[in-house]
Amino acid sequence: MKRSPGTKKITSQSFRFFCNFALPSVSSTTVVVSAASAGLPIPATTSQSVPVASASAQLPGVRFHFTQEQTAMADALEIPVALRRTGNALKLQEHYTRYLALLEAEKKFKKMQKDGTWPGGLRLPVGRDIPNLFIGKSTWHDFWTKTFPHVAEYPEMVKWLSDEEECMETEELFGVKLKAYHFAELLAWVQNGGSLVKPKKGAAKDASAATSSTSKKASTSKKPAGSAKKVATSKSGSSKRKYSLNLFGLLGALVLSYYLDGLAGNLSFLAYMIALTGLSSQLALLLWMTFLIPHVLASPQSAPFPDISFQDFSDFIINNFGEKISLPTVFMMLLSMTNNTELLSLNFKQNPGPKATSWIKCLARAIIEQLGDNDAETLFSEHELSMFKNATARESNVSSLAVKLGGFSHLLGLYPYNNKQKFTGTLKHISHSSIQPALLICPNSSVCLTAGCGRCFLKQNTQTRHIPRVTLIKGTEVFKNVQLLSGYCNNCETIYYADHERTASTVNTEAMQLYLNSALYIKICQKLWVDRKFSSSVMNGIYHLHASTSGWGNYFNDTYGNDCITLSRRQVWAAFMQESIRQASEISGVDFVTRDVSSIEEVTEEAFAALGNGGLIQPAKGHACAECSQPYRATSDVVLNPNNDPSTSAQNTVQMRNVTMRVIDGMVNGTKHCAADGCIGDLLNYRGGALCRVHEHEFGDRCRVRDCTETLVRPTKACAAHQSVWNKYLLDHSAASLAGSKRMLNRQQENPEWNPRSEREVQPHDQPAPEPKKLKHFFGPATFYCVETICCPCGVVEAWAKFAKSESESNILAFMKKVYPTKESRPDYICIDKACKVLKHMAAQGHWDEWSETTRLIVDTFHYEKHWKEDVLCRKWCNPAPTDGSAPNLVIKAIASDGSTYDKRAFNTQACEQLNAWLGGFESVLKRMTPQNYNWFIHTMLSYHTRKVIARQAKKAAKVMQEEEGDDTEDDEAE
Structure with a gap:
């Protein structure tokens, strides 16, 4: 890219500085370093405050400017001005102080997001927005993420970086005396386990290797003199046998090469002679025989594109085809020839002359059909077209074009005979690489x-x-x-x-x-x-x-x-x-x-x-079809309801909107998050980590067993007293243990005598769920409980959300409020597997009066059979298919193929179950994703699925309309 006018040349020092501290965009808000704010210590400049590597490229007086949005974010997070990003060279202690401020800012943002106190007009920070308030991109990725999260496991280094009075001396801490300690040294210190001195490896191994080599040499030197004579005698005997075998092999090669055809025999004999000079007779003979095989099989799989002059090509087209032939027609015909070499071989093998066979007539017929009647006429002259009109033979145009294609094949060199009219074999496929476009x-x-x-x-x-x-x-x-x-x-x-x-x-x-x-x-x-x-x-x-x-x-x-x-x-x-x-x-x-x-x-x-829309699926907005929207029925078609008031019959004359239903259900298929209590933050390390960045720093070098305050034993995550717990965790999560668990899941019906299956007590669906058990340790990450979806009965997905801990009634109600904020947007029926529990929760929390005006909650047909029959509330208010006529819009009359009528549910209440069966195919993919990738993947797949369902419903509706129009046409004809 060109440098803009007036740009100064970048020196090597300033370039190093720029790489470590990336420039933010310019703004009118200037950030000036001032005294330390209360709450976060600023390390004093002492003999132990050692500059980082980029400090050698100090640019005095440099100040960077925040954008207005960055300034608003920093103010909302209450980041002290002294700790905001300035671009100046910093010391290691100052970097660490800003890292601690970053952890506090992230913790504050999570709390504000959860409480809903984030400023309304300000964009939510994502990705690297919050780290950008403290440091540049390069320093963040190259140094901060690779050092500071791991420093928490070393209390002495934490004290040194925090500039505490009781910290160790710098030389004693690092183990090496240097003039300055940079981020590179800190990174090496962490990677070496708390020291810059690398442990010596392989000293004993080198000594043992030297001893063994010395003993081998000694044993070799102690061989008797007689054994040397025997070796010499055996060598001379083997050389005589080798000479005789080579002689016989040479004679055999001469005889076979005599009977081989021309060049093949000469080349194979030459290879054999060369092999004899450096190999044994057996290996040379084997090499000679293998050399003969590639002579047959190593021929190229494709032939080059026909290489003829454009003048010859042009003359043939002008002399053999019509004057109005177009360039696309010529190219189509040329590519038809080069892509059907097998057919040309069959044609010329049957008749090498100009007469057209049925093989090439098929090609001519295919070209005419593809061009159509109008374009096909340009293949012939006016005289030929007039002859075709008066011809009595069938398909005279096909025969004429077939003869022309035979001549065209000769011109292109697509002819399986040589100059002596000897058949050279089937024509090879033509390579089109030489005519690829320059893109x-x-x-x-x-x-x-x-x-x-x-x-x-x-x-x-x-x-x-x-x-x-x-x-x-x-x-x-x-x-x-x-x-x-x-x-x-x-x-x-x-x-x-x-x-x-x-x-x-x-x-x-x-x-x-x-x-x-x-x-x-x-x-x-x-x-x-x-x-x-x-x-x-x-x-x-x-x-x-x-x-x-x-x-x-x-x-x-x-x-x-x-x-x-x-x-x-x-x-x-x-x-x-x-x-x-x-x-x-x-x-x-x-x-x-x-x-x-x-x-x-x-x-x-x-x-x-920006595009996730809070989990709302954009293509489903305003969707309505025959499966998810039914005409309103004031009375039941199934049974006459004796409770109907005759005065309500006047309401039938009022136009009512169609009745709609939505189905809500969840699928246990979540990604990983922080294992700390009440935290759903992103993991610091998705390959073996269990905590987020904030809690990883809070735990530090403490044992990961709950309520344990002892120091962990590296490289494990447990203290000495809990090593058995750590080893059991590793065993349970090993490949062998997971294979056994997989077998148990795949073969649940097995009940061996040595390991009888115990029946697990199933939690009743209508009873309150027990409190979740607290984790005994934090060795592994936690998992989001489920993905909750709202579907139309036709399968269109309207919205989705992640539930972190459980599919509780309060979470479902909050999800419903988010998707249907107004009365006009709410459906007439919402089908939930635990509708009766949600109904009780709404009544207890005072929300039922608001929702009862527009919506009724019912249980889906599959789970309704498992609910208690004694539950009067569930039977009366949540029945998905009442037979007493109390819900005329849930049960309708349908006509079978034989003309008989039967009762039918108006809506498909298993739509979410069917969606979960499809979405479950991604389980092995989803469980390994980061939350960001998980969110976008789920949203994209559900949106893509919704578009597919809508397109399928449109085709179905068009087919029904076409059939109805056909029936109307038949009725009109009958009249």
């Missing part, structure tokens, strides 16, 4: 689209020598060394790429990326781009096959991959993310905008915050 990736727009720019032209943003070269996957084809071009607007400084636009930073805003929904190509890694057909196939494969990203990548690599391209799991996930973001943006009518420098993890979190 370039460039912006879609040719003018600047920024308001006020006047749609000015875009100039190329990169100099020729700096144009990046990338790999492009288009469908299943791989193109290497593709040029990546970008455009630049001189007026607004916006940079246009093929998949996004980058706006320039201003005084109050950062540089941002605007994702283009109309992009033809999208970037999935630094040097790899794909087209939308490829990214769509990723989504389709994951949806229909329940495939993981690694599984889909392995499928592509095994099917279409080669030595030049191998897809990784992260690249497939990036393709899924980029495609799903654009589809969600297009449906929502919102352009997705993110910071210019964002990792895929941050993009995922920001995408869910």
Whole structure:
């Protein structure tokens, strides 16, 4: 990218400083370092306050500026001004103080989010928003995340970083005396287990190896002299036998080579002679025989594209086809020839001459059918067309074109005979690699689209020598060394790429990326781009096959991959993310905008915050079909209700809206979160970790067993007294133990005599759930309890949410309030497996009067059979199919295929159960995801599923309408 005018040259020191402390965007709010605020200590400058590595590149007087949004976030989190990011060089102690402030800020944000006290007009911080208030991106990823979370397990280092008076001396703590201690030394100190001195390894092993080698040498030197003579004698005998075998092998090779055909015999004999010089006769003979095999099998699998001059090609087309033949027709005919070499071989083997056989007539007929009558006429001259009209033979045009195709095949060299008219074998497949197009990736727009720019032209943003070269996957084809071009607007400084636009930073805003929904190509890694057909196939494969990203990548690599391209799991996930973001943006009518420098993890979190809609599925908004919306019935079709008031018959003349139903249910399939009590924060480490960043620091080096205050024994997570508990945890979570658990789940009906099955007491559905048991330890992470969904009876998903601890009545009621905030938005019926419990909870909390005006809660048919028959409330108010006519809109009359009538439930109450059966196929994929990936994946799959169901319902409705129109037509004809 070109440097803007007036930009100063960056020195090596300033470049190192920039890498460690990234610049935020400029704002009118200046952050100035002042005295320490109360509550968080600022380390004093003492002899132990050692600068970090980047301190050598100090730039005095540097001050960075927050954007207005960053300043508002810092004020909302009450971050002291002295601890906010300034860009100045900091000492290790000052870095650690800011890290402690970061933990306090994250804890405060979680509390504010839970209590609903976050400022309404301020965006919720996601990804790296809060760390950006303290430090730059490079320092955060390269140093803070790799050192400070692990320092908590070393109390002496915590004291030193906190600059306490009782801390150890610097040299004693690090174990090595240095002039300065940088982040690199701190990282090495943590990785070595609390010291910069690396333990010596293999000293004893080296000594034993030296001893064994010395003994071997001694034993070798002690061999008797007679044994040496025997060895010499055996060597001379073997050389004589080798000479005789080589002689016989040579004669055999000469005889066989004599009978072999020409070049093959000469080359094989030459290989044999070369092998004799360095190999034994047996190996040389084997090499000679294997050399003969590739002579037959190593022929190329495809032939090159026909290499003829354009003049010859043009003359043949002009002399043999009509004057109005078009370029597409010529290309179609040419590719039809090069893609049907087997058929040409069959044709010419049957008749090498110009006469057309039935083989090539089939090809001619196929070309005519594909072109259509109008375009097919351009294959013939006016004279030929007039002859066809007067011809008595059938398909005279096909025979004429077949003869022309035979001549065309001769011109292209697609003829299986040599000059001596000897058949050379079936024609090989023709390779089309030589006619592949030269592709370039460039912006879609040719003018600047920024308001006020006047749609000015875009100039190329990169100099020729700096144009990046990338790999492009288009469908299943791989193109290497593709040029990546970008455009630049001189007026607004916006940079246009093929998949996004980058706006320039201003005084109050950062540089941002605007994702283009109309992009033809999208970037999935630094040097790899794909087209939308490829990214769509990723989504389709994951949806229909329940495939993981690694599984889909392995499928592509095994099917279409080669030595030049191998897809990784992260690249497939990036393709899924980029495609799903654009589809969600297009449906929502919102352009997705993110910071210019964002990792895929941050993009995922920001995408869910911007497009997730709080769990509401956008395609389901306003959906109505025949399965989830029924005409209102004032009286029952099944039974005449004696309780009906005759005066209500006048209400039938009033137009009532259709009756609707929604089904609510949950599926136990959640991701991991912090194991600390009451915390659902993200894990610090998803590969073996159990706590979030805040609780990992609070536990420090303390034993992870509940209520234990002893120091843990590294590398375990338990103290000396609880090592047995730790070992049992490792055993229970080992591969062998998990295999046994899997067997128990897969074979639940087994009841061996040596391990009889015990019947587990099932918690009654209508009874209050017991209090969840507290964890005995915090060795492993906790799991979100379930995913709760709201579905229409037709299968359309309306909303979803995660329940952290349980599927309680209060959580269900809060979910219902979130999805249906107004009376007008509420359905007439809500079907829940525990509707009677939710009804009791609503009555106890005083919410039933509000909901009873619009909605009735019922139990789904499957769980209703398991509810207590003595429960009068459930039987009277939550019955999904009452037969007494009290709910005329739940049970209707239907006509069977034989014309008889039968009672039928008006709505499908098992819609969520059916959805859970499909969603359960992703269980093995979901349980390994981070919460950010989990949220976006669930939301994307449910949205994609909803669009599929809506499309299926539309096809079904169109088919019904077509059948009804057909019946009406038949009735009219009968009249």
